[in-house]
Amino acid sequence: MSTLADHPDYSLYSNANTFLRQALDHRPALSSADVVITGLPFDLATTGRSGARLGPDAVRRASVNLAWEEKRWPWDFKLLERIGLVDAGDLVFDCGEQAQFTQRVEDYATSLLKAGKTMLSLGGDHFVTLPLLRAHAKHHGKMALLHFDAHTDSYSAGSRYDHGTMFYHAPKEGLIDPACSLQLGIRTDYEKANHPFEVINADHANNLSIEQIVQQIRQRIGDKPLYLSFDIDCLDPAYAPGTGTPVGGGLSTNRILQILRGLQGVNIIGMDVVEVAPAYDNSEVTALAAATIAVELLHLWAVKHR
Structure with a gap:
């Protein structure tokens, strides 16, 4: 009988259930991996269209399109020869239990960081970032935040579980330092007079050169420990229609990739x-964009740490 191992070149889509077809390990803290992929299938904090709970699975499946390329253009090294990568699957929680989910994310992330792992998390709506920040701040102290989004998510009005309030609460909890943080791609209203973060709005992000944007980011974040959060609606809906709160006038996938590559070191x-909602996607274009951005982030991490 023919098996997967007998025909590795002809089995790209068979059993394609993990990110970049990497090993599935439900005990990632005990693995030898450097970076752990975790799905957070949660959208109970959504204020727009629901469906981001299905995002992790969509991003994993789209990542299969990237798995065949051992060396990702334009990088000059093979990612999986430089870092150990494992997919831990999705975090499990009882349906509808927002408080339970929030605590489980924080506890799970805390255990991974204590074991010396780095996390790449796939949302889920953007609220998942808040418990992740709580865990990372325990381990790394107050961090810089680089936040790609159409919205600032710093709104004071909202419920306890709201994907528009994480970056209102995070500075107040001492998790991130707004003076070393930057938000890019913003194109919805916010209170500019009292806004604590530096902002490169979508018009500026589309009109400035890549070099100018990268320089502004580097000057802001310095060498502080950096948490990078990417809401897929930073992209224009032409490049990422499959999201809960699409906003026209965003950035192209190519422009985002150039900015990320400029942040080496x-x-x-x-x-x-976060915020991939596959029910609104066309031809997996949003899921593929998210998977591509995730792979670029892994390369960025590898340049600095391996």
């Missing part, structure tokens, strides 16, 4: 890609 200590 920054001290990324945690990262997430």
Whole structure:
């Protein structure tokens, strides 16, 4: 009988259930991996269209399109020869239990960081970043935040579990330092007079040169431990229609990738890609964009840490 191992070149889509077809390990803290992929299938904090709970699975499946390429253009090294990568699957929680989910994310992330792992988390709605930040701050102290989004998510009005309030609460809890943090791609209203973060709005992000944007980011974050959070709606809906709160006038996938590649050497200590809602996607274009951005983040981490 023919098996997967007999025909590795002809089995790209068979059993394609993990990120970049990497090993599935439900005890990642005990693994030899450097970076752990975790799905956070949660969208109970969504204020727009629901469906981001299905995002992790969609991003994993789209990542299969990237798995055949051992060396990702334009990088000059093979990612999986430089870092150990494992997919831990999705975090399990009882349906509808927001408080339980929040605590489980924090506890799970805390255990991984204590074991010396770096996390790349796949959302889920953007609220998942708040418990992740709580865990990372325990381990790394107050961090810089680099936040790609159409929205600032710093709104004071909202419920306890709201994907628009994480970056209102995070500075107040002492998790991130707004003076060393930056938000890019913003194109919705916010209170500019009292806003604690530096912002490169979508118009500026589309009109400035890549070099100018990268320089502004580097000057802001310095060498502080950096948590990078990427909401897929930072991209224009032409490039990422499959999201709960799409906003026109965003950035292209190519422009985002160039910005990320310009950040080689920054001290990324945690990262997430969130808000993919596959029910609104076309031809997996949003899921593929998210998977591609996630792979770029892994390369960025590898340049600095391996």
